[in-house]
Amino acid sequence: MVSGNSLPGPIAWPFFGNILLVSRSKNFYQLTKSLQEKYGNVYRLKLGQLTVVCISGHKNLSRILVEDGENSSQRPNWMFCSKKVFKEKGIVWANGHQWKELNKLILQSQQTATFQQNMQQELTQEVNELCKCFSPDNATDPLDCFYDSTLNVVSIMVFGKRFQYNDLELNTLRSSIKYIFKNGQSLGRKETFFSWLALFTKSQVNEVVGEIDKLHGFMKQKLENHAMENNKKLPHDLLAAYLNLSESERKDRALSEENVFQAIVDMYIAAYDTYTATMIMIVFYLLKYPDVQRKCREEIHKVCKGKRPVTIDDKDKLCYVESTIKEVLRIAKPVVLAIYRTIERSITVEGYNIPAKSIILFDLNDPQIDPTLWDNPDVFDPDRWTNPHKNGYIPFGLGPRRCVGAPTIDLTLFLMITNILQKFELVPEDEKNLPMEKEWSGIALFPKPFKMFMKPVDY
Numbered sequence: 284m285v286s287g288n289s290l291p292g293p294i295a296w297p298f299f300g301n302i303l304l305v306s307r308s309k310n311f312y313q314l315t316k317s318l319q320e321k322y323g324n325v326y327r328l329k330l331g332q333l334t335v336v337c338i339s340g341h342k343n344l345s346r347i348l349v350e351d352g353e354n355s356s357q358r359p360n361w362m363f364c365s366k367k368v369f370k371e372k373g374i375v376w377a378n379g380h381q382w383k384e385l386n387k388l389i390l391q392s393q394q395t396a397t398f399q400q401n402m403q404q405e406l407t408q409e410v411n412e413l414c415k416c417f418s419p420d421n422a423t424d425p426l427d428c429f430y431d432s433t434l435n436v437v438s439i440m441v442f443g444k445r446f447q448y449n450d451l452e453l454n455t456l457r458s459s460i461k462y463i464f465k466n467g468q469s470l471g472r473k474e475t476f477f478s479w480l481a482l483f484t485k486s487q488v489n490e491v492v493g494e495i496d497k498l499h500g501f502m503k504q505k506l507e508n509h510a511m512e513n514n515k516k517l518p519h520d521l522l523a524a525y526l527n528l529s530e531s532e533r534k535d536r537a538l539s540e541e542n543v544f545q546a547i548v549d550m551y552i553a554a555y556d557t558y559t560a561t562m563i564m565i566v567f568y569l570l571k572y573p574d575v576q577r578k579c580r581e582e583i584h585k586v587c588k589g590k591r592p593v594t595i596d597d598k599d600k601l602c603y604v605e606s607t608i609k610e611v612l613r614i615a616k617p618v619v620l621a622i623y624r625t626i627e628r629s630i631t632v633e634g635y636n637i638p639a640k641s642i643i644l645f646d647l648n649d650p651q652i653d654p655t656l657w658d659n660p661d662v663f664d665p666d667r668w669t670n671p672h673k674n675g676y677i678p679f680g681l682g683p684r685r686c687v688g689a690p691t692i693d694l695t696l697f698l699m700i701t702n703i704l705q706k707f708e709l710v711p712e713d714e715k716n717l718p719m720e721k722e723w724s725g726i727a728l729f730p731k732p733f734k735m736f737m738k739p740v741d742y
């Protein structure tokens with residue numbers, strides 16, 4: 284058996300390790316793919332003081348993330364941002380009891396019928412407002428509007444309401460989340476790799492912490508407003524579900540206000556690029572494949588007769604739209620890497636020993652394009668979903684630490700895309716300029732910038 288120290292990987296230079304290799308590559312995910320080709324499904328990257336183990340392969344992922352899920356569901360919460368920026372609060376960097384309780388609360392809050400009804404009602408409004416950002420005559424870059432829309436999707440989940448795009452509260456939220464997103468990510472901060480740098484960057488870090496504190500104040504206000512309005516019988520968002528907990532449940536430190544507020548900040552951060560990239564990617568494929576777009580719209584018009592908005596009850600009837608969304612999530616891989624994980628006990632993968640406490644990066648995309656699991660995996664083909672696929676489709680991750688927003692995202696993507704397509708034809712500004720190459724944002728893959736028109740359709 285080969286031990287963790289002797290994992291294969293690119294030559295690591297003294298002091299820097301592979302930092303230069305990583306910082307020179309424009310697309311980190313592409314780099315991990317080329318390293319996988321060279322070194323196999325298990326290799327290491329040395330990033331300054333940090334060693335990251337990269338693992339790919341459907342069988343490896345199933346075994347480690349599902350069969351050994353308890354062991355591999357930990358986050359390395361000693362990393363710089365977890366300790367100094369997020370101060371071990373919230374869900375993303377939590378482990379053990381704190382993670383379990385927050386995960387349960389967030390998942391349960393999405394399971395009520397009132398949550399779904401409210402989501403549907405607010406999203407109908409959201410789609411109407413989003414479509415006003417576009418015009419039939421002037422081509423618009425969808426990116427900024429879609430980022431705002433993502434903030435609203437999370438706002439509906441946590442506060443039960445969307446914001447108007449010019450609302451001052453949305454402005455606060457937008458600027459703080461953007462700032463934290465840019466300056467509070469482990470991979471983006473050099474202190475993650477060279478801890479001594481923290482001696483020189485204290486004031487920058489304090490600014491990020493200040494933005495987080497500002498958001499906690501915002502959440503506190505929202506919670507107080509909710510406590511006055513809350514109808515206990517019909518909780519339709521996360522804050523209402525929190526208020527509905529018994530007093531003894533809320534005395535548990537895992538569910539302290541600070542932890543819940545930070546979990547909400549985590550949800551905004553976790554959704555910011557992932558949800559926006561997914562929406563943009565679906566729109567991009569609908570522009571690239573106008574026949575698919577047309578077939579989706581025909582199905583919607585057939586089921587809803589073009590008159591009433593598409594609702595949750597139509598989900599089972601709009602199979603082609605559902606298949607199209609799934610196929611984009613499979614092939615276009617907006618979110619390809621899991622958030623850093625660690626393991627409590629050492630594991631053996633393909634003959635290599637990975638010691639306990641290693642920092643591990645799992646490649647979630649590999650199984651989605653694995654030729655042993657999919658026929659012609661590189662072909663965009665919504666029709667492949669007429670036969671259900673169980674294995675290999677993991678856009679939200681795998682095992683206990685799977686995306687906690689997944690149950691709702693499925694629904695929101697469906698409601699947003701169908702209600703847009705029902706009323707508008709999406710037309711690219713330049714159909715010849717829709718390249719398939721993707722851009723790496725640091726978290727997700729986006730299509731290259733494009734502009735589009737939305738032309739009203741008559742039923």
Ligand code: HEM
Pocket residue numbers: 374375376386436437440549550551553554557558559561617618620621622623647678679680681684685686687688689692
């Ligand atoms: C289509 C959009 C999205 C995709 C593709 C996506 C995907 C993912 C993935 C792959 C992970 C990492 C899981 C792991 O470590 O294995 C994750 C984690 C997470 N996602 Fe999402 N996500 C999306 C949207 C959202 C939204 C809208 C929310 C807001 C509720 C959200 C909240 C989270 C949180 C809080 C985590 C961390 C969970 C934990 O540590 O237990 N995500 N997501």
